[in-house]
Amino acid sequence: MLQVRDLQAWYGKSHVLHGVNLAVQPGEIVALLGRNGSGRSTCAKAIMGMVHAAGQLRFKEQDLLGKKPFEIAHLGLGYVPESRDIFPRLTVHQNLMLGQKGSGRASRWNFDDMYAMFPRLKERCSVEAGLLSGGEQQMLTLCRTLMGDPDCILIDEPTEGLAPKIVEQVGQYLQRLQERGIAVLLIEQKLTIAMHISNRVLVMGHGRIVFEGTPDALRADAQVRKEWLEV
Template sequence: MLKINDLHAYYGKSHVLHGVSFDVQPGEIVALLGRNGSGRSTTAKAIMGMVDASGTVDWEGRHILGRKPYEIAHMGIGYVPESRDIFPRLTVHQNLLLGQKGSGKGSQWSFDDMYAMFPRLKEREHTEAGVMSGGEQQMLTLCRTLMGDPKLIIIDEPTEGLAPKIVELVGEYLQRLKERGVSVLLIEQKLTIALTISDRTLVMGHGSIVFEGTPDELRADKTVRKEWLEV
C-alpha cells in the first residue's frame, strides 16, 4: 500500500531524515514513535509532499514523491497535522463539509457517521469551531479528514494535551477506522495508546528507524525504550 525506501528530507541545508524505510499494509495500524526532534513529523510531511525530500515513496504502486500535497490527498492519503488546523470561524458542519472530496457521493463516510462516532460534534454542529475545547477540535480534525474518504490516514500526535478519557476515545476511533478498512500511520509519544492499538511499531532516533517490531517486542526491549523513548 504505502512503501517508503531510503527517504531523506531537508529543511534548507539541514539534513533531517537519513534513509528512512518502512511500509504500511492495508487495514493496518502502524505506530511511529520517538522523542521530539527524532524526525517523526518530518516523515509525515515528506510523505505528503510538504518538505524537500529524496528517495522513494510509493502509494499503491505509484511513485508520489514530488507531487503536490493536494494531489497526494486526492489519491487517498489523509493527513491530520499536530496543529489541528481547523477553520475557527466556520461551524463544525461547515468544517466537515470542506473535508469532502468532490460532492461526497460514493464516500464510505457521511455526516451521520461522524456524529455517531462523536456525539459531542452533533451537539456542537452549528457552533464555531474556534470556541471549542482542544479535545473537540481534535475530534473535528479527525472527522474532517475522514470526510475525504482516505484509504490511509496519517495522524500526528492526536492525543497531545487531551484528557485521559478523550485519549481513550481517540484510541477507539482509530480502531474503528481499521475495522472499516482504513490504514493508520500513528505518530505518537504516548506508549500506552500506541502499544494498545497498533499492529506494528517503529521507533525513530536522529532521523532514522532504530527499531521495528510488534508491540509485544517493543514492550520486551527495555534497551530500545530507555535509549530512544523514555525521558
C-alpha cells in the same frame, strides 16, 4: 499500500531524515514512536509533499515524490497535522463539509457517522470551530480528514494535551478505521495507546528507524525503550 524507501528530507540546509524505510498495509495500524526532534513529524510531511525530500515514496503503486499535497490527498492519503488547522470562523458542520473531496464515488463515511463517533460534535455542529475546546478541535480534525474518504491516514500526535476520556475516544476512532480496512500511520508519544492498538511499532531516532517489531517485542526490549523513548 504505503511504501517508503531510503527517505531523505531537509528543512533548508538542515538534513533531518537519513534513509527512512517503512510500509503500511491496508487495515494496519503502525505506530511511529520517538522523542521530540527524532524526525517523526518530518516523515509525515515528507510523505505528504510538504518538505523537500528524496528517496522512494509510493502509495497504491503510484510515485508521490514531486506531487503537490492536494494531489497526494486526492490519491486517497489523509493527513491529520499536530497543529489541527481547523477553520476557526466556520462552524463544525462547515469544517466537515470542507473535508469532502467530491470525487464522484460513494464515500464510506458521512455526517451521521462522524456525529455517532463523537456525539459532542453533533451537539456543537452549529458552533464556530474556534470556540471549541482542544479536545473537540481534535475530534473535528480527525473527522474532517475522514470525510475525504482516505484509504490511508497519517495522524500526528492526536492525543497531545487531551484528557484521558478523550484519548480513549481517539483510540476507539482508530480501531474503527482499521475495521473498515483503512491503514493508519500513527505518530504518537503516549506509549500506552500506541502499544494497545497498533499491529506494529517503529521507533525513530536521529532521523532513522532504530527499531521495528510488534508491541510485545518493544515491551521486551528494555534497551531500545531506555535509549530512544524514555526521558
